[in-house]
Amino acid sequence: MTIFSKIIAGEIPSYKIAENDRFLAFLDVYPLVEGHVLVIPKIETDNLFDLDDSYLSEILVFAKPVAKAIEKAFRCNRCGISVIGIEVPHTHVHLIPINTANDLNFTRGKLNMSKEELKTVQEKILLAMEK
Known part of the structure; x- marks a missing residue:
């Protein structure tokens, strides 16, 4: 069982952004x-x-409002x-706010954010989804 399966099962807490019966979107706790x-x-x-094929196409449709x-x-x-x-050996798509192509460079160091900072980021995205 992967760490993502444990998040889906609720065994590990996450900062959820969106969820349906097939997909889950949540904050990366070590974000770029x-x-x-x-x-x-x-x-x-x-x-x-x-x-x-249905999951492959639907993952992008699910991700679209999160990306917006x-x-x-x-x-x-x-x-x-x-x-x-x-x-992590569990399919995952990264959605990242970028200004340049280098912002998607995964060899860069990750941020070490506090729980409070992550909660603030979660709230900003959830608020933007309501608009």
Whole structure:
């Protein structure tokens, strides 16, 4: 069972942004920048392209309002998207507010944010989703 499956099961707390019966979006607790969100399917599949076609297409449709909210909540040119899939063997899509292509550079150091800072970021995105 992956750490993401434990988050889905509620065994590990998360900063949820959106959820339905097939997907979950939550803050990356070690983000590249403020507003970094992970979108995962609720089925444990290691590789994005091993998802069946319905999950593969629906993950982007699910991510779209989250990405739009990130763009509203943070000063950025757009919400970038990346699929790396190395650190956790559970398909996940990174949604990251970016101003340059280098903002998607995963070799850079990650932020170490406090629980209070993460809660503030969560609230900013959730508020932007309501608008």
